[in-house]
Amino acid sequence: MYSVLFLLSSFVSASLLLLSSYAVFHTFIAPRFNPLRKLAGPPIRGLFGNHMSPVLDPFRSPKTHEAYVQKYGRNVRIRGLGPWDERLLPLDPVSVSHVLKNSTIYEKPWQSRRLITSLIGCGMLAAEGHVHKRQRRVATPAFSIQNMRALVPLVFSKGNELKEKWIEILDSAGGSSVDSARETEIDVCHWISRATFDVIGLAGFGYNFNAIQKQSDELFSAYKEMFEIAVSQGEGFRTILGIYLPTINNLFPDNRARTVLRCQEVIRRVAGKLVQQKKSRIQEGEKNGIANADKDLLSLLLKSNVATSLPPDQRISDEDILHNVNTFMFAGSDTTSLALTWTLLLLARYPAMQSRLRTELLTVVPTTPESQLTPEETESLHSTLSNLPYLDNVTKEALRLIPPVHSSLRVATQDDEVPVSYPVHLSDGTVSDQKSVRVPKGSFVHVPVEALNLDKEIWGEDAWEFDPDRWDNLPEAVQSLPGLFSNLLTFSAGPRSCIGMRFSMIEMKTFLYILLTNFVFSETDKKIYKANVVLTRPYVSRQFKMGSQCPLLVKRFVKQDTVSVP
Known part of the structure; x- marks a missing residue:
């Protein structure tokens, strides 16, 4: 018995020693030989100091990226969660293009x-690798130009329903068409989120959540709770712990874990039945x-x-079909609703630009109300909208200035040489004319979406300003x-770029047309500020716990209010 206990004790001690040695090696020794440490980068404060906050916080990140380029060049070494986590922050377009194009190397x-x-x-x-390729191959036909155009009448229908809902809110507050000067505060983030949920529900499932009118639908509540409560309001430490130790959510579920489980059960039951x-x-x-003849994405996928x-x-399972519809629900509703919300906020801040855009939109308003147009007439109206130059400029500029996806993360699956087009600043203070940067297997690459969209050396000194006219004369860079x-x-690049980009643009331009006219x-x-909570979301100052909000003053527009803006 003693010998068994002794052997067991020896085994445990040896295992702990082995684990400790492994941890010490990968935490303190291996990082010293990481080639990324040869790159210049901001100083580290403390053993577990990192650069995540200044790089990820949209309130600070534009100045941070600008300072990094000036001090450390365009391929910067930054620290992640610990001494073992040296990351590449590429601010060189050639380097970023290489990472996004080679999706099998950078997953x-x-x-x-x-x-x-x-x-x-x-x-x-x-999904990654052959699984992602198979899913994308099956989904691509569903997102053809022809299929996206067929969804235009649906988007117009929900845009008009949102318009009627807001008119109802204004009328109940006394802001009738007779008293057009009366303004009412409306949380546009809340309502546009409901509208895009309705759109993607019909476009994705052929299922009407009826979210603009009410929030009682079981499937709508499940999706909304999971995306808002579980994702945007989850506690950081517990979320990270759940990633590395997933069993903890089963053994000791917190409110977030219980919410996710309950919502998933509803989605599997109701949405699974729809499939x-x-x-x-x-x-x-x-x-x-x-x-x-059904045109919803689920039918087209099937x-x-x-x-x-x-x-x-090359076919995918029914479970994979459902997972991808869930993906469309998440990626298709949240990102577009935020892009629209930020666009309306920017136009509220620049009333002359709002008036100018409205004047352009009013030139294509049909004599017949949109709700009475045939599907063919609605599609024709949208084609006309798509070609309006200032609407196109405003949409592009809003997506440039505040991309819903602030940044993205990739990991190298093998040692790689990342090409560069700028001199490389090294940690010893010298500048090298080398043609590439070595990224070892297992290293993270932080893809800075916002940084390249706001780069002053590329877009000009006014890159941080909202200027739709810049698109008429872009810098060559x-x-x-x-x-x-x-x-x-904003929609990424390469094999993993956004498959729903066309649909998002249809929604944005249609909703802007209906709301601004x-x-x-x-x-x-x-005071409304930006916070990176999975996506770049608007929050009211000192009201973070109340979730995403973007209150704006809204009043009815009547034609005699039109002001011609040059």
Whole structure:
């Protein structure tokens, strides 16, 4: 018995010693040989000091990135969560382009993928490698130009429903069309979020959440709670702990973990039933020789997945279909609603620009109310909107100035040489003319979306200002920037770029048209600031715990209010 206890004690001691040695080696010794340490970078304060706050906080990050470029060049070494976490912060367009283009070398870290998967499953946001390729191949036909145009009448319908809801709010507050000068405070973030949820519900599932009118729908409540409470209001330390020790959420669930579990059960039951119903309808139609005419993304995904042109081994499971619809719900509603919210806030801050845009939009208003237009007439109206120059400029400028996705993280799956187009500043104070930077396997690369969108050396000294007219005469350096959309990183770039970019643009331009031709927006006396909580969200000063808010003063627009702005 004694010998057994002795052996057990020896084994435990040896294991602890081995684990301690491993931890010490990777924490203090291995980092000394990391080639990224040869790069210049900001100083570290304390053993566990890091640079995450100044790099990730949108209130500080523009000045931080500008200072880093001036002091340390365009490929900067920054510290992550500990001494073992040396990261590359590439502020060189060539370097960023290389990282985003080579998605098999630079993947999303397992930590990010585990967090996403724990919430919405392993859809295109979380999948990597052949799984991501297979899912993207199946989904791509659903996002064709033709299919996106077919969703235009749906977007107009929900935009008009939001308009009517706001008119109802204004009328109840005394701001009737007779008293057009009466302003009422409306939290545009709250209402636009509801409207985009409605849009993506119908466009994604063919399911009407009816969120503009009420919040009682079970599936809507499940999605909303999971995205707002579990994601944007989760506690940082507990979230990180749950990523590294996922069993803790099962053994000792906190309010966030219980909320996620409850919401996921509703989504699996209700949304899962929708998947099976649509799948059965498509199969039944094929048996009877009747093509399914549904245009929602779920139906298009299911039809694409059974297409004869797709090899059987390239098809995805019903579970993967549901995970990707969940992904569309998250990525398609939250990002677009925030982009619209920030655009309205910017236009409220610059009333002359708002008036100028309204004047342009009023030139294409049809004599027939939008709600009475045929689908073909609605699509024609949207085509006209898409070609309006100032609307296009305003949309681009808002997406440039405040991208909903502040930054992104990648991890090197192998040793790699990242090309550079600027001299490389080294930690010894010298500047090298080397053509690349070595990134060792396992190192994180911080992709600075906002930084390249706001770079003064590329966009000009007024890069931090809202100036839609800049798009009529862009600096030549802008052409060097990677980006799926207009040399902006807002929709990312490369194989993992945003598949729903076209749909997002349809929503933005349609909603701006409907809202600006019916309402006038101005600022309240409440201070609104940006915070990076998964996405860049608006908050009222000293009201962070109340969640995202963007209150604006809204009044009815009547035609005689039109002011011609040159």
